[in-house]
Amino acid sequence: MKNKIIKLSENVINQIAAGEVIERPASVMKELIENSIDASSANIKIYIMGSGRDCIKVIDDGIGINEKQLVLALERHATSKLDSSDLTKINFLGFRGEALPSIASISDFSISSIKKGLKNGWELNSYFGKVGNIKPSRLKQGTSIEVKNLFKLTPARLKFLKTDRTETGMLIDMFKKLSIVNSETTFQLFIDGVERLNFLSYSSNSIEKRICDVVGKEFYDNSIAIESSRGDASIRGLIGIPTYSKGSGRSQYIYVNGRAVSDRLITGAIRGAYSDYLPRNRFPILSIFIDVAPESLDVNVHPNKAEVRFENEQNIRALIVGSIKKALFSSGLKTSNVNSDKIFKSIKNKFPSNSNYHYDREFSTKNSDIFSSEQSNFREIDINNGQFSPSGKTHKVGSDNQDYPLGSAVAQVHKNYIVSQTLDGLILIDQHAAHERIVYEEIKRAIFGKPIKSQAILIPEIVELDELSISILSEHIEEFKKLGLLFDINDSKSIIVNGTPDLLGEVNILKLVKDLSENLMNENNSQSLKGLLDEVCSAMACHGSVRAGRELDIKEMNALLRKMEITPNSGQCNHGRPTYVKLELIDIESIFGRR
Template sequence: MNTAHRNIRPEIRQLDEACANRIAAGEVVERPASAVKELVENALDAGATRIDVAYGDGGKTLIRVRDDGHGMTPDDLPLALSRHATSKIDGSDLLNIRSFGFRGEALPSLGAVGRLAITSRALGADGATITVTGGRVGQVRPEAAQQGTLVELRDLFHATPARLKFMRSERAEAQAIADVVKRLAMAEPYVSFTLSDVSTDTPRQIFRADAAQGALFDALEDRMAAILGREFTDNAIRIDAERDGLHLTGLAGLPTYSRGAAVAQYLFVNGRPVRDKLLIGALRAAYMDFLSRDRHPVAALFLTCAPDLVDVNVHPAKSEVRFRDPGLARGLVVSGLRHALANAGHRASSTVAGAMLGAMRPQTAPHASPPYQMDRPSAQTRAASYQLQAPMDMAEAPAFWTGAEAVSARHDSPDVGHSVPDDAPLGAARAQLHQNYIVAQTARGVVIVDQHAAHERLVYERLKRQRAENGVAGQALLIPEIVELPGADAAQLLALADDLAALGLVIEAFGGGAIVVRETPALLGQVDARALIRDILDDLADLGQSQNLQARIDAVLSRMACHGSVRSGRAMRLEEMNALLRDMEATPHSGQCNHGRPTYVELSLDDIEKLFGRK
């Protein structure tokens, strides 16, 4: 740096309003999707029951949000464009936030970086409009308008062209806008939403969700079906748990209905969409025992509490929150999800059967002509055909019908499996195929069970129950291992010493920042204690609570279950197969193996008949 400049004392200046608004816009309006989020949240705070969003060129040239909310009077419009002017709070208590917006920064920030026009009419008042371009506010003018507010933002970032260089493609920006609208629509199932692309002369509707009706869970399922598809709601379980002022509701996918990336996880705090590391870690921990590391759960979870139990004023974008008691929030998510998954019992996702039907369905020529009516058998012909298909008496069976066919016939006879209840969910075993797959008949169709995967899960759950009842035995190290750590890390670990001891890891203070490891879990065998301690600390830094040691122990129990379960290739007697089916019905999580794969597939009789063209 030049010496002359170093000796010049810099002068402190008061930035003008336009510059201050552009700085604020850098925090609040990162991209077009951020502008849409602020405007839609304003509409929701205004009590809107219908919100229509339109964009042009990925939101770069136009963003339009129309609502039927309370609206604003002509006197309100200039004030709404002033920084820190808001109707949401009175400024006396920043912890009592009951609205989406409260900072009073969105509209002046948008007006500072684009061309903004607001048209509004409140009940009993005249309609009016106001414009602002690059921070310069125009005059209020009368305008014919319906009750509610229409906001149009054109040429976003025209006043700060450097920001345009950081914009992504129009397709990526449009996708981000759709994601924002859908997340807010999830939080408000009783509000109608539409999203349209008006980049061309022919507008194209991207998304529509009509206001749901009925009770909360019914409305939530309808809205989730509209956004995530009926397949999700068909394969999700309802979550409803409460503890010490926190209430968790929502829908969570079965472990067998998972994704290869964490792209379908939607978290809300007091109706506000958030991307919170604590809650994401809790969701992952809840499914830790059911999914392999490369699979991710699908969930939409809503955590509600009194406003003073959570701080939403952490960041101007309001996408992060801070709980007064983080451990309570995390524990509620983990326990609530695990309890609901346990109550799901042996249930597995219906998509498994759908995939199987797709694999079994015969391929047809792409341009095959439909069959002529004369090619379809008449009703009388079909009836005669079905009569011939009726089971014959074994005494009348042809001489060549022997071996496996005779075994199958015996399994199909009425007295086989007579002790199985008619309403047993997994039915009565009829046969074993390839010494690995159990075929059972239910009241509604057929179930095919992977005997090894199913029994592996049963043994694993039994081992976990034994661990919970008796604890994890530790093995004393012949030479205790001393691990040097920063003082804060050592204190954090020692605060968890009792919890770690219950899992077989015994540590003690060793002066300064060092700890000494005296015992490690016997189940793990020979273990690198230093590396284990580091992994636990990494978990604590990432999630606020370590699951690493328990995950390692569970992995050992899983391997033990694999070796102790019925192997593939072993012939099973009918009573053994039925005993396995009854065990599955009585054991939580038996619908998936230890790695999240399904243990059985169920095909309805209707689906089977469709495969054979009967329906």
């Protein structure tokens, strides 16, 4: 080890910076595509070979770079996108001037470009940080950048890359993420010589059409549009209904001022907005676009520019939670059509198409003995013995009863499912799940509509905490009082708890108070106890709802349907499962070959 301090070489500095900016091939593609977008490109083509390890090539038709600036482009912290004296108003995706020199330091790098309006283009090569001489290029438009042998001279970085399949999947995910928000640009992705994705540009209703192209029509059909503003911030986009969700957050496309981000504040707000609808292991699918004034947003948090900081975090959180909750509340009975499609396809696949059948009269005559009543056991089955009867009684349905959104009940099967007839099909309702949501909403209205009753503690309990926890809890004494938690500050290291929410029954006071103080420190809000009460409401609703296995008569079934129609969020139970599925009459007729 040397004893004296030395200044690192430019190439070593770039390689160190590359460790933060360039994590994997998808990071390279992201930086190059963002440069193309900043250059006002209308068409961007990406070519991938060997999952990005062998080659990543990006070609655009943007404004291009002239000869002098092309040399400067590979120097560290050189950029055309930022006023040298102002970091508060960043209107481009790139601004740090680190990406190109970082990429060039860890790859066999080549860039060709022609400035718009000029006749001659130029090319510059760099072999793992060793920049060559600039030379003329045959390029006629825009910019072309090719990155080969990524991490070849840094085998430790190469070793920690995932399998080819995983790295390719990450490249595709990044391509989709950048394509959605730039719907006015055509994107093409070629992998190992084969075109994998091609998203055409749109001039009108572009964002929704691009979302449909990228995320899929199934999501589009099971989504709700949101659009709202609060202060200087606004939000718009499409959010998935709760019954259309996934087991991970990979399908959440979040943008701030046109920049794809992965931000804890935003994802936490989304989870909070869906907390009443989804269990913790399910994630909503969505694509949302948040816009704020550039001066109230800090994007210079991390070199990869995926994290942001808001000047007014509370306003952003309130905007996200409020907009999503309002949209979900307004969606009413809407539930995912995926389950209906699954039922239709399942039944359809079990019945061959009518075109496969050919009635042969001669065959029927010759083999009539095979189908004779003496040979058949069908007549021996008494279909009126109750074995095949519905659980509940059936009844005739008048057309006036079918005008309701959920139609009119005709039967109960397996003592848990209500069959309802509508004007254009039939609906199958899970009676327990449906009533669970109804009871849950009623309990919530009773609890949150007025202060919650507190259960006095016979012998007040002293809870010892650190000074920071005491300080935070002291700021919310009145809020907790409304929620039924009564306490006083004893000294700088303890509080005296005099009462707990009556709904909680017996509770571990020490654990409750410590959890609340920790959550308040982490989340900086007073919603933790309400969240706990939501879980209590859910448990009460589950025990207080109509149980599976209970027989209902027609009046009870119809009463349940009418309640569902006026209950918020009745399309799913408290755990995010659908309460009903619908089969359209046209699909039923298709199953039986009538269409």
